[in-house]
Each structure stands twice: as structure tokens, then as C-alpha cells.
Amino acid sequence: MNASLPLQAKDYKSSIKPVWCPGCGHYAVFNALTKALAHLGLAREEVALISGIGCSSRLPAYLNTYGFHGIHGRALPLASGLKAARPELTVVAAGGDGDGFSIGGNHFLHACRRNMDLTYIVMDNEVYGMTKGQASPTTAPEWTQSKLTPHGTGIPRFRPAAIALAAGAGFIARGFSGKPADLAKLLVEAIKYKGFAFVHVLSPCRTFRPEQKGWKEQVHSGDPELHDPLQVTNCIQSDDGLTLGVLYRHPMSVWQPILQHPGSLEQIE
């Protein structure tokens, strides 16, 4: 491959065959991401895709960029460490709703606050796919299909956008794997945004939540992009969770370590 030719979406794909079930929403997220990277014309070696554990978190190996398939719930700290050490790289973290909002909830909070220049994609299927169908924080309280919670969880859903906003994220968007072209555009915006960009993607689990094929009819676009946190708060607060598009974008000061021109060690000793 001649590195000087612009790369196409397929050039960002590795030769490894995804383990995903046929019809899984994660395929479309994968495709949209490769399109976004191609659109941005990023060199593959300058991109790193960091994930946790879950079906969704299998993503990095399928990309032909640098990647780290870490441990459950810790994609964001791993990505943050990489970005702090190598600010010039494009660092994208990705994972599922269980990975990001259950075990990884604390890092989500603090990554939103810290506002490093990262993109975080959560492929939300409202279930733990990898471990065969338990309720996640975004699962509706009355969903009774998991044997672990046969009466439903009885716990109101976790609202990712509302939390991201309250925690201080400056870019919040929602995409849907059933609308891959729009999703690719959102991802382009997110990666371009200077700061922590959170992209919440509705990505159905064909196997454990077959009813999610209904999402196709339910998703809708929201108000024109809002910039005022107060307005957005109202909007997100009353949101049904199926509104697509950029929900919030606000320029914010980006945290990065103060990297000085290195002095000599001797002066310290």
C-alpha cells in the first residue's frame, strides 16, 4: 500500500474476522468508525483505539490502527494515560454500556470532568452481550429476560447523556448503528472536537435483545444543536433516550499535562 495515497475506509480494517453475531449492531459502528477515520485522513499509526471488555470492546483488533483491548471498565484511564503521555496521537476509547456505565462508571465521570482531548464511543445495547444477556445500567427496569434479575432490575435506567453533562463533558452526541452514514458524521465531529467527546451509540444486540430492531422506528432527531448548558440540561433531562444528533457542543478548556522543555536530571540531584 502506498502511504501517500489517501486511505479509504477499508484500509483501516484488519484481516481479523469479528466474533460478533450476525446482525449485531456493532458491525455498523465499526464501519462508521473506519469511514470517519478515512474522512479525517488520519495516518493509521497515529490513531489508537482503546477498549475494555465486552462484545463491543472487541473493536480494536478489527481496526488496522494501534489498539489496546484492556480490561473490563478501564478503557478510559488507559486512553487517558496514553493521551497524557502522547498528546499528538488521536486516541479513541470504545466499549459497551456495561463496560462504560457499570464497572467503568467512575472513570466515565472523571473523564468527563478532566476533559482531555479524547473521543469515547459507547455502543449501548442495554444488555451485557458478552456474558450472555444480563441487565446493564441502561436496561429498562421492567426487562425480565435475564435470569439474574427475573423480576426486572426495578432500578431506573442510567442516563448517559445527563450524567455526561452533569459531570462536565463538552461534546455529547447520540448515534444509531441503523443510521451508519449519520453515525460516521457524528464520529468525525467528535474526533475533531477539542476535548472529551462522548458519542452514545444505540447499537442493538440481536441475540439477547431482539426487540431492539424496533429502534429503527423509534429514533428521531432532536432540537437544532444547543450550546447553552441550561437549555441542554432541560432537553437531556426530558429526552427519551432516542434523540439522535449532536446534543451538546461547547468549547471548553482542554486538560493536558504541562509538558515543559525537558531540563537536565542533574539539576534535580
Next chain:
Amino acid sequence: MNASLPLQAKDYKSSIKPVWCPGCGHYAVFNALTKALAHLGLAREEVALISGIGCSSRLPAYLNTYGFHGIHGRALPLASGLKAARPELTVVAAGGDGDGFSIGGNHFLHACRRNMDLTYIVMDNEVYGMTKGQASPTTAPEWTQSKLTPHGTGIPRFRPAAIALAAGAGFIARGFSGKPADLAKLLVEAIKYKGFAFVHVLSPCRTFRPEQKGWKEQVHSGDPELHDPLQVTNCIQSDDGLTLGVLYRHPMSVWQPILQHPGSLEQIE
């Protein structure tokens, strides 16, 4: 002591001398809590005070009720396990801003969502007192007195009330150790509330944040108690963090495990 006489605040105090510095705000929280317990007339053996690690988390041993001084950041799960197993007890979790919002952030999120009938008191001094003065999530970004972050953290503060609301808490109040009588009242309300009641207490650290004595002049009361999440959201979003009182109270369905009348084990085998 005759158990049939009503207990007074002092009866809830153990004989152990607090390790706190003279002038520490946590003394007043301790006193207010004993007053609240006395006011509620709770039997000491029916109350359990659960904490993590930090100056604030030393509280349980000073009370003459059951208590558990657990590990850093895990007061809420420990309290939740106790409450799930023993729903008839009055379970109060308490700790500091580091304990609750930094290492314990994930449990805070999920305890708000889960909405068990617990009270959670965070004594916020915007610093890690116990480990000698590092920045906590609620520390202002420009505070430069910690050698660990000599330029300040550069990270916007964590907003406990906004997060609690977004996460789904039904009772949110803010108290100040400088107004112990009001605080005792808030604690009574919180304990009486059926569900997860979060009480954010401004509790100055005399040693590492001497400037917090200024809080006395800065705190103020807010709008009359609001019940509509949207209104409250606006209010909390624009709040300066020094508004005292019950910020939000909303009746919500309380999560508790479905405890059946026990059947016999044989029928399972």
C-alpha cells in the same frame, strides 16, 4: 442506662476521643447526627453507621451505635448490602469528598440510581484531609496548595448535587457544619425520607483549607424546596455550591430485595 427513657444526643456518643484536629468541621457533623438520632428516638442497636476511609470516615467509632469503618470509597456498597439483608435497620453511610466522589464515585452513581432506603452524608472539605492535603474532585481547579498539583488541578469541580440528580436520587440536601442546628434538621429529614437521601455537608478542614472559614459568610439558603426535577435541574445547574437546605425531594419507588416468606430448601433439591 434505662432503655425506656428517651435517649439524648449524648447517649449516642461513644467514649472514644475523635482524632480530628481542633476546629475541624467534622465535629459539628458528628454532633448534629447524634441530635438527629435522638430526635428520631432511634434505638442505638437499630442504627448502623457505615463509612470508608478519611478523617470524616472516622465517624462510626465515635457513635454508640453499630458501625463499620470499611475501606476507602466503599461505604455505599457496604451499607447497601447491610440494608438489603436487614431492611428494618436504619442505615446511614458517611464519608468525605475524596471517599465519596473520587474513589467511590461509581458507587455514588449507582446508589443514587438504585434508590435503597439509605442516608448518605458526605462531609465535603474540598480536600483529602487524612492524607495531608491533596485536591479532591470538589477542589477548585485553581487551588495550588497541594504539592501533588502545584499548578492546581485545572479540572472543573465535581458537582455532587448535579450528579446525584442526574443519577436519579430523590432527596438532595446541603448542610453546613457551621450551622449545626439546621444540619441536624436536614439529617432528620434525610433519615425520614423513604429512599436514598443524599446530604452534602460543607465541613471545613481547618488544617489544610484554613480559608474555608470564609464559608460562614458565603453560604445562603436557596429557593423554597422544589419538587419538579426540571426546575431543580436548572436550579442545581446554576447553583454556586453554597446553597443550603433541601434542594430536592421527590417521592420515588424504593428498591428493596423481594423477600419472600422462606420456603423449604428441599423443594429446590
Next chain:
Amino acid sequence: MTVDSSTETLSLSVAITGSGGSGAITCGLILLEAVAAAGLYGLMSRSLGPQIRGGESAAMLRIAREPIDCLDDRFDLLIGLDWLNLERFADELPLVPDSLIVTDTGKGRLPDCLLASRAEVLALPVKQLADEITGGRSNMVALGIAAFLCGLDLNSLLVVTRRQLADKGEKTSEASALCVARGFRAVQNRARLFRPYPAEDKPPLWNISGNEACGLGGLRGGIRFVAAYPITPASDMLEWLSPRLEEVGGSLLQAEDELASVNMLIGASFGGVPAMTATSGPGLSLMAEGLGLAVASETPLVVINVTRGGPSTGIPTKSEQSDLNLAVFGMHGDAPHLVLAPLSIRDCAFTTEWAVRLAEALQTVAIVLTDQFLGQNRGITDPAHSAKFELRRKTGLQNEDGYRRYAIAEDGLSSMGIPGMPECIYTADGLEHDEQGVPSNLTSDHPAQLAKRLHKLTCFDYGPHWLEIQGEGDVCLLTWGSTAAAVFEAARRLRTQRIDTRVIALRLLAPLQREALRDLLRPAMRILVVELNHQAQCFHYLHAQQVLPEDAGSLARPGPIPWRPGEIVNQVLESQDR
């Protein structure tokens, strides 16, 4: 082809494989149930491809007239519903020239790796037979074929098939029954590979997985609270427990992570309710700090660790015994506690029940090390009855001179106050404390409390359950946990080869019964420690405790495939030659 030539255990091993959607596992599960109905013992293991769902799969069964707890070294019968991606399983499906391969005439050529075995091949029009029945499926025809060759009875097989498929609707179950009968008859002209004796008059056998047995043992031990976070291969234990806990008046809480779940257990147990969780390596790692708190505060709890291939995420769907180090040593500070390991699927119930009782009585943490092999495989076993231990937690005010939660007693056991008891109010603490529980860093309290927490475990009389022991001989095979079954069987085979072999299988790993074990090992000529991990963790642990002689040998290898009895026999024979 002869019946049961390979072992003195009269057993037959059958594998059914197929690609995604072929139904090989369903076929295996019904066959296993039919085995049980025939009064035979059995074991079924399954192997899956990397796909999350619907990938190729293999059902691996072994049936026998005597109880069996491990797979054999070879398969006598392999039925392929198709041969796509069979290489994935080839290592797990050893064949010999004596074996029989059944292939579908419509599904093309056998893969070379199978042909290489020189096993006999029987081609049958499996799919064609199924297609002749409306709603018919190949896997049910295969079930009939397998059942005949296994010597099962058609009528009883049909009953089982209908029962197992009842919830799919009558149409499906009837079509299946027709297919089963057709498959059965398609091979009726052949010699059976196995001939069950007429079922004796014995209580019906159980069809149970180790995960279910652990759950049952937990309930019997008195567990009434579970908090957990899903993880392979432990989740199905939790799913089994959830409704059943409810039935006995307990509850299960799905936690946000393992840090939460272990601390929830501490809370519930502090509240007087026996508490347990199930997890696997990554979860156990996350629980380390919480477990240390339970040890220091003397709050009982039980963790079932269903070990998978490690380190890190490792191989989540495969078995290994590589979490022993973590289970024994994985807390900071000196934090003595209990570590146990069940020795078979059936023993999961006993060992867990015992673990719960010990944890309660000794006010400490018990970690039970099972693994994917024990946990997810199903066995047809003798019923596993409750051991009904008398062990209980000591609570309430016990002495006259006031309540001291951490009083130094001769047996190290002080009495726990339980919220609600007015006379023994205390604050539990992970800080070092004095007898009252008040934080202390005095030179005297720390050593005294450390000694208390160790002593209560070491001076306790564990009775005879800490090990299983079989045989006498110059060779002593020492093992633990899930490898025990293969070792027991290897020893039986060695004895038929006139090599007197003793087997010691440890159920209680910590505290190690040092003196007793040393005494047992003294006469042995050649000791080999058999386990399924890379760094010989148990072997080194036994050395750490100074129970092994200098020349003891180690038979350790990692997963993903469990030890097979013949492999152990070979290693023993080789080591004899040296």
C-alpha cells in the same frame, strides 16, 4: 472395535460437533438426560468457537456404569453434523483406530485431521433422513444414532426427547421424536458400542452442573444473601441462585462491579446474614482489598471463584487451576483465611456447604476454587445430600465483663455482635484495633490481633474432610480441585498395570493441614503433584509449607485442555523410567 478396551472404567466417550446453528449441544444435552434415565452415570463438556453466539460447537460426553468425573483420553464415537471449522476442536477430540466416525453423506469429505486417526468411518444420509420429516432436524437424527450406539432404549429416549423439547411446542417435539426414531433405526443393524446393565434399584441420579451444585451447597450452608457482577464462567451459578434464593427467603443483588459486590457481602454478613458471591479471576483480583477488610474485621463471607484461563482476560471459556496463588496470597498484609476446592461436580455441593459453615464458624473469608470444567460441565451423578454441619457463627454477649468484639480467646474466636442486639454494640474496623475494636497502633495490639486471626484457623479441628485419599503404594499422586477426578482414574489404571498408587486430593488448601499431610507423605516413595497451571502453583505452595520432600516431582501444565487420565498415566510411567 471392542467395548471399553481402553480403561477398566466401563465407559464410552461420544462427541457431537457441528457449525453454528446445527444443534450439536442440544443433541448432547438430550443424550445426557437419556443416559441419566437409563440409570447410567455421565459427564458432558462443551467446547465453543470464538463467536459470541452461534459459532461451531462440540458436545463431548462420557457415559459409564460407575461414577465418572473426567473425560477420557479418546473418543469412541464422533458424530459430525458437518465438518466446518472442525480443526478448532481437533486437539480436544482425540480419536484412535478403534473409534467410529459418523459422517453425513451430504456434508462432504472428512477433514484430514480426522482421517489421520484411521478410525472407522460410517457415512449416513443424516440430513436427508431429517428432511423427510416436516420440521425434522439433523441433530435429532444424530441423537437417535448416538443413543443406539450407546446402548440406550428407544422408548425411554423418546420420552426424554419429548420432555426436553416440551417448551418448543408439540409440533417441534413430535418432529424431533420422529427424527430420533429414524436415526436410531438407521444404525440398528450395527453392533452397539456400549451395553448398559439393567438399571439397578437405586435412587434416580442427578443431572447437575458444578455451578448449580455450588449454588445448592451455598443455600444448604445457610447463604441468604448474594451480591455479584456477571462474569464467565460464573454467571450461570448466579442465574441459578437468583430465583432459588428468593424461594428460601434470601435475595440477590446485581452489583455495579466486583468492588461493590464484595463490600455488599461484608455489609450483609455484618448484619448477620450469611453471604456469598461467585466470580472468576479478574473479579477475584478486584475483590482483593475487600477480602482483606473481611479478614481484618472478622466478617465471614464466601467467594466461589470459577477459574478460567489466565492471566488477565486470558481464556474466559476454558478451564485452568491458575488462581491458587491469588486465592491463598492475594491480600496485602498478613491476612489468613480459608481456601477450599471441590474435587468433582458432585463435590461442589459438599465443599461449598462446608466452606460456608467454616467461614461462618471461623468468622473469616472462604475462597472456593472451582473452575470452568467443574462449573459448566454437567454430570449425571449420585444424589448429593446435605452434610448438615453443626457449625454456626458465635454471636451475642458471651461473658460477664462487658462486650469485647475482638476479645482474645483460647480458640481465637470472639463473639460477633449483630445489629439489633443491644448488649453488643460495636464498630467493625479494618484498622488494627484492640479487643474492643478501637483503632490502635500500640506495639501490643497488632501482634495479638494478628495471632488471634491466624490461631482461630490453625487450631480448629477440620475433621476428615480436608482431603480424599485412596489406595496405598510407592507412587503418591497429590492433587487438588478439579484435576482430582483424572488423577483418581489414572491411579485406577496404574493399579491395573501393577503400579500401586496412592492418591491424595486436597479439599482444604488453606490452612494446609501440614502435620497430618507430612505424616501421610512420609512413607511415599515417589510423590508427584498434579495440577492444571503453568507455574506449578500448588507444588510450590506445598514446598512453601514444607510438606514435600526435596525429590517430589511436579506434573503441571496449563490449560486450555484439562488433564486426561491417560496423560497422567503416561507421565507417571515416564517418570518411573527416569
Next chain:
Amino acid sequence: MTVDSSTETLSLSVAITGSGGSGAITCGLILLEAVAAAGLYGLMSRSLGPQIRGGESAAMLRIAREPIDCLDDRFDLLIGLDWLNLERFADELPLVPDSLIVTDTGKGRLPDCLLASRAEVLALPVKQLADEITGGRSNMVALGIAAFLCGLDLNSLLVVTRRQLADKGEKTSEASALCVARGFRAVQNRARLFRPYPAEDKPPLWNISGNEACGLGGLRGGIRFVAAYPITPASDMLEWLSPRLEEVGGSLLQAEDELASVNMLIGASFGGVPAMTATSGPGLSLMAEGLGLAVASETPLVVINVTRGGPSTGIPTKSEQSDLNLAVFGMHGDAPHLVLAPLSIRDCAFTTEWAVRLAEALQTVAIVLTDQFLGQNRGITDPAHSAKFELRRKTGLQNEDGYRRYAIAEDGLSSMGIPGMPECIYTADGLEHDEQGVPSNLTSDHPAQLAKRLHKLTCFDYGPHWLEIQGEGDVCLLTWGSTAAAVFEAARRLRTQRIDTRVIALRLLAPLQREALRDLLRPAMRILVVELNHQAQCFHYLHAQQVLPEDAGSLARPGPIPWRPGEIVNQVLESQDR
């Protein structure tokens, strides 16, 4: 009273105590600096009451003409600014009839526990002397008294006092100087307890804590990224590092917890930047899962564990060596990695520098076990220069046939791709993988990768640094980490009693240099393993690795007080008698 009768190390031990706000610690710190200025070696330890701030405190110093790294068994001089709550420290301040106690005539009667020692008592009007000077404070008078008795020179003491108090403003520093002079003169008529030789012509000594030395070693090793969560007694290392990292172009990130910090290190190191953190037991427990990921993905990183009393929250402000088990065994699965321990405050710099280089070169985790004693005490030591190791991480495309991140090489070391390098793009994984890094559960890949990760550590040539060894003899004291200093000194004392003693102090604990260590131990008659924990963790670990003979003995006891040399001498003598 004689000078230096107790040991052949010509040293003097001084304690200054007082209640909250008395300034005992400031007094000690200035005295220590004055000791350095006089060209003497020194050590200062501090002990605090349970209060968060402002409680009673004790500064415990030892000064000597030769390098010293541990406290003595007794104090020669105890100065009490007052005697409130002295019982809290009584255990830590052993006195003998030879000792001298200085008490303030205005502060009442000596506590009985001190009188019991039958030490000489010198009553002086300390506070009165201080009050005569505007802004004068008792602790500065005490400083003068101590300095005279320690044989220091007044002028140089005044220079040091003024310099140390410069930031308090001129008034305070002048008042203090006046007090110091007054105290000095108040005892001038007495015999000095210690007489320094005239300072030789040697480079100025360093006044450094172990935590600072670890930080320095880290920077020298090449650490340019630190992520951490504060914890006692490690926080001050992080606070030392933060501004200095910046100066050398690196950065420090305060994480939300230890789960985050360890994963941040992995991210930075994956990015090619050497990364380190510091923590203590509870934090190390929380890092277990992340460390396993680093081992499995072969991503180098270093954790400095400043051990405190355990288990659980334990005794955060006191020292212990009880995290060895966790450090060596605390990950699930087979997860080999490096464990090191510095042998003195000064050695913290060397050991950490080495640890960083080894972790980088071997692409693994290095855990450095220091403790509260090494970390928070200050030593006056010879300068600790950089060892300037050549060891580097192997990166980039190394062979022609394409990039394989986890290629099986003879030395187990494959080359790391670093983001930005176009020719070696890969995905790091904690799932078991093949040579390319692709997840695999094949029977072949798992054992191969496990062997690779172990082999790279065991076949590496660590050179001579893995231990320090001194002396020859029938008695061999084997030790590790911070206890080494007391053992070295005990051995010197034993030799003066004609007991030939060899000391082996291990700096590299894992992988243990088994063969070399066995060879060294073969001739020893009587081996004793000395360490500061309850369960004799190192002793058992050495047995696990089969390096100890059956009859080796263990000298293990828990904190909170470190081993003292005389205590070891006594134990050795006792064990001889048996």
C-alpha cells in the same frame, strides 16, 4: 556514662518528644541537618500519635561516623519538651541505665515508665530559658542542648538553624538562634556524649528520605509519566516527583483511584513513555487486575509499594514487610513479573533505577517493595549516584518477515511497536493471543505465550545486583528489603562476639535467583531468615522455591516497630543455645 559502649558502630541515639505543637519534629530535623553539616552520618525516624495533626510526636535520631541505616536498640539521650502521653511512645524509646534523660524543670514529674529505666536525669529550666527570649521556643533550646551533647559545633549549628528557618522570617530565625545558643551553653559544663572526628575531605553527604530516593531513581531510570492516587505513606514520594517530573519534560496525573492510575500507566507505557506509580497495600490490592493486564500484554511499568502495617487499613503510619505475598503472587493466572526491594534509604535510588530499567528491558511489571521505615525516614548518607544502566526497551520492526508483537524469540523478548511507527501496528491484548497478538484459545498458543513471558524473566542475566552479601561464617542471616540494615549491623556485632556471620540481603525477590542462592547457602551451617511480618512470608517463599534446607530457621515478627540490631543478636544467640 560512656561514649558508644553499646556497639562497635560509633553512634549516638537521641530522641526528642513533646505533645502537639511542641516542635519536637522541627527540632529533630534541624539537628539532623546539623549532623550532615558536620560530615556525620545520620538517620531520623518520627513517631506520631493518632491525631491527624498536632498530636504528640517523637523525633528519633541516630548519628554516627560510619554510614548507618537502622535505629539502635536503645536511646542514649532523651529530651522531653513535656511528658504528656509519653506512654504512647514508651515502647519505641528503650532506655538503659547508661542513658541520659533531659527534662524541663517546669514540666513536672517524669512518667514512671521512664524512671523504671534508671537512666540519669538532668533537669533544666528549658521553657524558662526560652521565655527569656522574645519569640523564643523550648524546642530550639532543646536543639542547642542536644547539639552540644552530640558534640556538634555551635557556629555551624547556628548557620544551619538560620538556613532551615529562613522562610519563617528573620525575627523567628534570630529568636531561634538565640535559643539554640542558650541551650548549647546551658549544658556546656557537662561531658559530651559523642565526639565527632574532624570531618574528612569527602563530598558533602545527602539528606534524603527513601521516598525521595525512589523518586530520584525513577527519574534516572527514565520514568516520564506518573499517575497516582494519594495514600500514606507513599504520598510524599508523589509530591516530591510532581514538580521534578515536570522539569525533565514528564508529567504526573492525579487519578480518581488506583484502578485508574495503574491503567493510566499502561496507556502511557503502551505509548512508549516509561511509567511508574507509588502506593501502599490497599492501593496495590486494587491494582492487581491492572498489573495482570500489563503482564499479559507485556507492557512495562513500575509500582513502588511503600508498605505499611496490614492487613486491610491496618496501621497506615507504621512499617511492615507484609506485602511480599501480594507482590509476588497477587495476580490471577500465571503472571510472572519482577519484585525488588531496596536495602536502605540510599539504596532506594539504586533499586528503583534498576527496577525501571529491568521493567523496560523485560517488558513486564516491576513491583518495588519499600516500606514506611525506608520511605519516610530521612538519612544522612553518601551521595547516591546514578548507575547509568544500558538496559532499554526493544522497539520497532526487528525482522524481515513482518511484524509479530508477541513473536517467540530465544530470549523470550519480542519487539514492541510504539504508536507512530507505521511498520509495527498491533493491538495489545489481555486475552491470550498468538504471536501476532490475535486472540487465541488454541491448545498451542496459550502454553507458548505463558512460557515466553516466564522465560524472558528467568533466562535474563541480572548480574551481581540481585543481592548484597557480607561476611563468611557458620551463621547465615538471610534477609530482604528494609530489615537488611538491622541485620548487617547485627552481624557486625555478632562478629565482635566471635560468631562468624554471613549476611545475604536480597534485592531481587522475583524471579528468585534460585540456583545461585542455593549455591551460596550450601556451606552455611545455620540459616535464619529475618523479616518484619507475622507469617514469615519470605521464609515460606524461599521454601516454595526450594532454596532453603529443611532446618533453616525463621526470625519473623510483625510491626509496628522495625527490627533492631540487638534484638536480632539476641535471637541468634538464643537459637545457638538451642
